[in-house]
Amino acid sequence: MEKTPTYYHRFKYQSISLFFGICILISACTKTSNLKPASIAESAQETPTLNIWWEKGFNLEEDEAFRALVSNWEQKTNNKTKISFYTTSELSEKADRALQGNKLPDIMMSHKADMTLYPRLAWRGKLADVSNLIEPVRDLYEENALKAVTYYNRVANKSSFYAVPLYQDSLHIFYWQRLLASIDRTSQDIPQDWGDFWQFWQQAQDKLRTRPSNNIYGLGFPLSSVSMDTFFLFEQILEAYDVNLLNSQGQLSIDKPHTRQGIIKCLDWYKQFYQQGYIPPDAINWLNTDNNRNLLNRVVLMTPNASLSIPAAIHQDRDTYYNKLGIINFPHKPSGEPMRYLVSVKQAIIFTNSPHQQVAQEFLRYLIQPEIIAEYLQASRNRYLPVQKPVWKYPAWQQTKDPYIATATEALTKSPTRLIYMAKNPAYSQVLQENIWGKALTNTIVYGIASEQAADEAITRIKRIFAEWESQDLRHDLYQINNLN
Numbered sequence: 283m284e285k286t287p288t289y290y291h292r293f294k295y296q297s298i299s300l301f302f303g304i305c306i307l308i309s310a311c312t313k314t315s316n317l318k319p320a321s322i323a324e325s326a327q328e329t330p331t332l333n334i335w336w337e338k339g340f341n342l343e344e345d346e347a348f349r350a351l352v353s354n355w356e357q358k359t360n361n362k363t364k365i366s367f368y369t370t371s372e373l374s375e376k377a378d379r380a381l382q383g384n385k386l387p388d389i390m391m392s393h394k395a396d397m398t399l400y401p402r403l404a405w406r407g408k409l410a411d412v413s414n415l416i417e418p419v420r421d422l423y424e425e426n427a428l429k430a431v432t433y434y435n436r437v438a439n440k441s442s443f444y445a446v447p448l449y450q451d452s453l454h455i456f457y458w459q460r461l462l463a464s465i466d467r468t469s470q471d472i473p474q475d476w477g478d479f480w481q482f483w484q485q486a487q488d489k490l491r492t493r494p495s496n497n498i499y500g501l502g503f504p505l506s507s508v509s510m511d512t513f514f515l516f517e518q519i520l521e522a523y524d525v526n527l528l529n530s531q532g533q534l535s536i537d538k539p540h541t542r543q544g545i546i547k548c549l550d551w552y553k554q555f556y557q558q559g560y561i562p563p564d565a566i567n568w569l570n571t572d573n574n575r576n577l578l579n580r581v582v583l584m585t586p587n588a589s590l591s592i593p594a595a596i597h598q599d600r601d602t603y604y605n606k607l608g609i610i611n612f613p614h615k616p617s618g619e620p621m622r623y624l625v626s627v628k629q630a631i632i633f634t635n636s637p638h639q640q641v642a643q644e645f646l647r648y649l650i651q652p653e654i655i656a657e658y659l660q661a662s663r664n665r666y667l668p669v670q671k672p673v674w675k676y677p678a679w680q681q682t683k684d685p686y687i688a689t690a691t692e693a694l695t696k697s698p699t700r701l702i703y704m705a706k707n708p709a710y711s712q713v714l715q716e717n718i719w720g721k722a723l724t725n726t727i728v729y730g731i732a733s734e735q736a737a738d739e740a741i742t743r744i745k746r747i748f749a750e751w752e753s754q755d756l757r758h759d760l761y762q763i764n765n766l767n
Contacts, residue, residue, distance in 0.1 A: 332645060333363075333366075334390075335366050335373060335377075335391070336390075336391050337373055337391060339367075340571075340591040340595065341595060341663055345367055347658055347661035348662070351654065351658050359644065370510075373390065374398070377395075377399065381633075386637070388637060389642050389645065389646065390630065390633070391628070391629070391630040391631075396430060397626055397704055398714050399711070399715075401708035401711040403631070404433030407634060408633060408635075410636065411442045422670045426627065426699060427627050433445070436754065445629035445630065448650070448669070449655070451590075452623045452667075453515065454686075455610050456607060457483075457610065458577075461490065461583055464490075467486060474614055476614060480555075498581065499582045500560045501555050501561050502562070502573050502581075502582030502586075503561050504568045505552075505568065506568050510570055511568075511573055511586075513714055513720055514588050516552065517719070519551065520544070520545070520548055521621075521624060521700075522621065523544050525544030525545060527541065527703060527744075528703050532703075532707035533707075556727050573585045578595060590690060591665050592607070594663040609686050611697070621698075623700075625701060626701075627669055630649075659678075667690055667691065719740065722740040725739065
């Protein structure tokens with residue numbers, strides 16, 4: 283006779299059955315949970331989100347124009363993007379942190395990075411080679427644009443294209459033509475001789491100051507060591523006086539006596555206007571946008587400024603845009619020769635460790651199509667100017683009635699131009715990063731140091747920077763950098 287199972291045996295059998303049931307359930311759940319992430323991962327791999335860091339514009343139209351461009355690309359390609367806008371200083375800091383943590387965007391574009399950051403990142407092997415983007419369309423570009431994105435990669439031991447040229451800027455002079463009219467002066471009265479040109483603005487200030495409660499300054503020159511406009515303008519003054527700091531092969535020639543004397547002369551030239559009261563006293567503390575702000579607030583009569591951001595800021599006020607504000611190109615050099623304009627080419631880069639490099643290249647390939655970049659420049663209020671030869675031929679630049687675009691186009695297409703020195707030698711990017719010329723001006727104007735001493739201190743620091751770079755075999759490929767194009 284079979285015995286009836288005891289409570290213990292029943293519990294034992296039930297426990298075993300329950301155990302196997304739980305194991306089967308866990309196994310099934312595990313398989314299901316393993317399938318889900320794999321499916322999601324595959325989907326993410328098929329349509330990655332392109333992460334773009336882009337410099338924030340000076341006006342809303344710039345950011346809106348870029349968003350529209352990206353949206354059009356998304357619709358054409360079914361790709362997804364995440365756009366983050368940052369200021370110049372924010373981008374530089376974020377790039378440094380991202381490189382340290384290896385949490386990089388797919389694309390980055392900073393308006394000042396071509397002068398202070400990209401040459402050094404390329405040197406350290408941190409930028410992706412984009413030759414496959416540039417080579418098929420290199421005939422579209424001006425020579426300066428190609429040279430500007432040719433960097434030396436010390437890690438790979440080669441020079442190549444490590445950035446994509448988008449557009450360019452140069453210094454232009456903006457002024458209040460309505461204020462000149464109030465003292466019976468017009469643009470036709472502005473001389474083209476170097477000395478007479480600057481004296482004209484001094485005399486205009488003197489005449490305007492004869493009126494009650496008018497404390498306007500004739501010259502809106504930035505002087506601070508934190509403003510990038512300071513070194514851009516000082517570099518242009520060095521060019522005006524034919525002071526060449528580097529030779530044709532990118533080697534430092536700052537030790538030559540006539541070069542030193544040229545630097546001293548330019549410091550004295552700049553300083554005299556401040557000492558004579560033709561530059562606002564607080565110009566020694568101006569930030570990057572303060573020369574714009576002081577002109578628009580009619581604190582100064584004129585100011586040199588890189589890009590067309592000043593007229594872009596008041597474009598909705600058509601009377602001010604066309605009848606009150608004005609633009610004029612630089613006068614001839616003191617030698618009587620036409621001014622050679624310094625240009626800065628704005629660039630987009632892909633980091634070596636950017637996660638979605640193929641999609642990043644697809645987007646940049648779309649962006650640099652002449653019709654796309656032309657439409658973007660116009661939609662963003664033409665703060666910057668083209669670097670592609672076909673785009674220059676568009677009616678928006680050749681048949682325009684806009685005085686600012688017409689004047690800037692004339693300067694960059696009919697006058698001689700050259701890149702800033704970092705295109706010849708990446709070590710010079712550190713000179714600009716440290717704003718050596720802004721510091722020299724601060725030393726002589728604020729602290730009363732003689733121009734000779736300020737020049738010597740600047741020369742010493744520049745030599746030290748170049749020596750530090752040369753100790754890392756920078757000279758190894760300078761010839762190739764300056765002759766690749």
